[in-house]
Amino acid sequence: MDWQAFFAMGGYGTFVWGSYAVFTVILLIVLAAPMVKKRALMKELKQRQALARRRSKS
Amino acid sequence: MNKLTLWFHKLGSPEYFYRFSGKLIPWLALACTVVLGWGLYRGLFVAPPDYQQGDSYRIIFIHVPSAWMSLFIYVAMCVSGVVGIVWRIKVAEIVAMASAPIGAAFTAITLVTGALWGRPMWGSYWVWDARLTSELVLLFIYIGVIGLYQAIEDRRSAARAASILALVGLVNIPIIHFSVEWWATLHQGSTVNLMGENAIHPSMLWPLLAMALATKLFYAFNVLQRARVMLLDQESNKRWAQRAIGLDMPGSAA
Amino acid sequence: MSLPRAVLALLLRDLRLALRRRSEMLTPVLFLLMVATLFPLGLGPDRDLLVSIAPGVIWVISLLACMLSLSLMFYADLEDGTLDQLIISRWPLPVLALAKVGAHWLVSGLPVVLVAPVVAVAYGLSSETIGVMALSLLLGTPILSSIGAIGVSLSVGLRRGGMFLSLLVLPLYVPVIIFATAAVTASLEGFSPAASLYLLAAMLVLAVTTAPFAIAAGLRISVS
Numbered sequence: 001m002d003w004q005a006f007f008a009m010g011g012y013g014t015f016v017w018g019s020y021a022v023f024t025v026i027l028l029i030v031l032a033a034p035m036v037k038k039r040a041l042m043k044e045l046k047q048r049q050a051l052a053r054r055r056s057k058s
Numbered sequence: 059m060n061k062l063t064l065w066f067h068k069l070g071s072p073e074y075f076y077r078f079s080g081k082l083i084p085w086l087a088l089a090c091t092v093v094l095g096w097g098l099y100r101g102l103f104v105a106p107p108d109y110q111q112g113d114s115y116r117i118i119f120i121h122v123p124s125a126w127m128s129l130f131i132y133v134a135m136c137v138s139g140v141v142g143i144v145w146r147i148k149v150a151e152i153v154a155m156a157s158a159p160i161g162a163a164f165t166a167i168t169l170v171t172g173a174l175w176g177r178p179m180w181g182s183y184w185v186w187d188a189r190l191t192s193e194l195v196l197l198f199i200y201i202g203v204i205g206l207y208q209a210i211e212d213r214r215s216a217a218r219a220a221s222i223l224a225l226v227g228l229v230n231i232p233i234i235h236f237s238v239e240w241w242a243t244l245h246q247g248s249t250v251n252l253m254g255e256n257a258i259h260p261s262m263l264w265p266l267l268a269m270a271l272a273t274k275l276f277y278a279f280n281v282l283q284r285a286r287v288m289l290l291d292q293e294s295n296k297r298w299a300q301r302a303i304g305l306d307m308p309g310s311a312a
Numbered sequence: 313m314s315l316p317r318a319v320l321a322l323l324l325r326d327l328r329l330a331l332r333r334r335s336e337m338l339t340p341v342l343f344l345l346m347v348a349t350l351f352p353l354g355l356g357p358d359r360d361l362l363v364s365i366a367p368g369v370i371w372v373i374s375l376l377a378c379m380l381s382l383s384l385m386f387y388a389d390l391e392d393g394t395l396d397q398l399i400i401s402r403w404p405l406p407v408l409a410l411a412k413v414g415a416h417w418l419v420s421g422l423p424v425v426l427v428a429p430v431v432a433v434a435y436g437l438s439s440e441t442i443g444v445m446a447l448s449l450l451l452g453t454p455i456l457s458s459i460g461a462i463g464v465s466l467s468v469g470l471r472r473g474g475m476f477l478s479l480l481v482l483p484l485y486v487p488v489i490i491f492a493t494a495a496v497t498a499s500l501e502g503f504s505p506a507a508s509l510y511l512l513a514a515m516l517v518l519a520v521t522t523a524p525f526a527i528a529a530g531l532r533i534s535v536s
Contacts, residue, residue: 010107012114015178019171023120027276030163034284041291045305048294052307143529198483205479209470219466219533223480226462226526230484233515237487241494 070147072289073298079282086282090275097268105261114178115262121171123270124164128196131161131277135203136228139221149289151217154224155207156284160277162200168193188242192235199227213292318403319411326415329388336384340377340420341427347373348431359436366435367496370445371452371489373431374424378453381420382460383477385412386468386531395468395535405531406524413454413461413523421453437500444499444509448492451512458523459484465530487515 009016068074101119108115135157142151172190173183184190203220210216258266293299300306313321330337351369352362389395398408428449432442463481470476495508 006103009116010113012112012178015114015174016116019117019120019174022170022174023124023167026163026167030160030280033159034280034287038287038290041287041294042303045294045300045303049300049305049307195483195486198479202480202483205476206466209467209476215533215536219530222526222529222533223462223466226459226484229522230487233487234483237490241490 070145070149072149072293072296073302075149076286076289076298076302079286083279083282086275086279090272090279093268093275094272097265097272100261100268101265105265108262111179114175117171117175118262119265119269121168121175122266123273124167124171125193126270127273127277128161128165128168128193130274131157131164132196132200132224132228132231134277135161136221136224139217139224143218143221148214148292149285151214151221152285152288152292153281154221155217156281156288157277158200158204158207158220158224159284160280162197162204164273164277165193165197165200169197186242188235188239191242192231192238195234195238196231199224199231203227315403315407318401319407322398322408322411323415323418326412327418330415330419336381337419337423340381341423343377343380344373344424344427344431347376348434352435362435363437363500366432366437367441367445367493367500370428370431370435371448371493371496374428374449374453375456375485375489377424378421378456379460379478379481381416382457382464382481385416385461385464390468390535395531399532399535405528409461409465409527409531410520410524413458413520413527416461417454417457421457425449425453441496441499444505445496447509448495448505448512451509451516452488452492455488455512455516455519456485458519458527459488462523462526462530465527465534467534468531469534488512491515 007013007017069078097119101116105116107113135154138150138154138157141147142154169190172193176185176190177183203224206223207216207220210219290299290303295307348370351365355361355365386395389398399405401408425446429442429446432445437445460477460481463477463484467476467480491508491512495505495512498505498508
């Protein structure tokens with residue numbers, strides 16, 4: 001397999017790989033967003049739990 | 059009640075939905091990876107260059123499935139939104155609102171990859187072509203739906219208001235599409251027939267279909283994941299949600 | 313009180329309120345006149361150019377002028393509790409919403425329809441084209457009011473609803489501007505504007521009959 005030709009895409013390399021890069025980057029952001037949100041939510045809920053426990057003890 | 063409707067009713071319960079989707083997600087992720095890998099391999103390595111467009115046509119393997127998804131997700135969002143509005147099912151409202159950002163992302167991908175394809179094919183990144191213009195309007199509608207959902211304080215009325223906006227958009231989308239098509243033929247510009255008259259060759263069709271399936275699996279996977287997080291957020295004072303993530307707060311509702 | 317009288321009462325109340333705040337009523341018209349003056353200043357007084365851009369320019373400005381006054385449509389009613397009264401009244405809310413839309417059109421749409429021909433004269437359009445322009449505005453501005461009212465009903469509870477409104481409403485205005493300017497351009501180039509005007513009329517019927525239900529649903533959500 002000729003890798004150089006593969007990356008050149010018959011002279012359209014910038015456009016083809018640019019498109020695939022955009023596709024990958026946007027979908028990775030879409031993929032990561034709920035994970036980041038869940039982590040933040042868990043942190044917040046743990047803090048709330050600690051607070052609630054302290055309150056119920058005192 | 060038959061089994062399917064019973065299952066549907068159960069799915070409306072946040073707790074059941076959370077557990078069920080948790081079991082489904084790994085399989086969807088696996089299926090998406092496999093189909094995506096196969097589609098990309100066939101599309102980028104195996105499929106031969108097009109006799110007219112050379113290798114540049116390989117953009118269709120992401121451009122066309124994304125364009126399909128931009129409409130598919132919109133319809134899915136509206137169906138879920140209607141279920142949410144009519145039967146006041148929280149899970150349906152959440153699924154509708156979880157769909158919107160994914161749909162907007164696919165619409166954006168469609169526009170950018172379309173521009174990158176247009177540059178070598180038409181000689182410019184953007185032409186005021188009917189399909190491009192209506193896709194752009196669709197992106198604006200998505201942004202409006204997301205914006206309205208974010209702007210309203212109460213999560214449930216936000217979801218219902220945004221669903222109504224999405225429905226108004228759904229009625230309008232065919233009209234917008236028709237009007238823009240009409241407008242583009244009036245201003246006879248550079249309407250290029252991309253696919254030509256002849257049918258697409260199987261060596262290009264299969265990777266295209268695989269990518270279409272992969273993007274649908276990606277949507278299913280991602281929308282469930284988003285819905286789960288949103289559900290936890292909104293139900294965080296309920297017992298089931300705390301049990302599900304291993305927390306225990308005194309004084310929570312059952 | 314019967315339903316037609318209730319609708320009439322609501323309509324007259326809105327008109328009376330608008331007449332008491334005349335500056336608000338004049339804003340769309342003044343906006344149209346002023347922005348229409350800016351275009352020749354920016355593009356130069358070339359007559360042919362002005363004639364060719366006139367349909368689009370006048371329509372876009374009219375659309376924005378109608379949108380400017382939209383955000384006020386339900387705002388005062390929400391503040392003073394009139395909206396709650398409308399919702400709990402025994403009359404069907406969609407019909408009352410239609411009355412509100414009608415009042416809005418009379419206050420901000422109709423003046424624009426009346427003033428736009430003056431602007432068209434200044435841009436050098438022929439009298440026949442000006443007639444088509446006026447007709448397209450007459451058919452199109454009620455659509456703008458009814459679609460706009462959906463956007464207002466959904467965003468009326470928001471603190472910065474006004475800014476937000478354009479984001480919700482503008483994409484839905486696309487068909488109106490396309491068919492309306494297509495009619496005027498057709499007349500400008502010597503073709504028959506009938507097709508576009510009929511389509512515009514069909515959209516008017518669709519908007520007036522379906523939008524009130526969406527407005528009612530939106531108001532119920534915003535007020536709850």
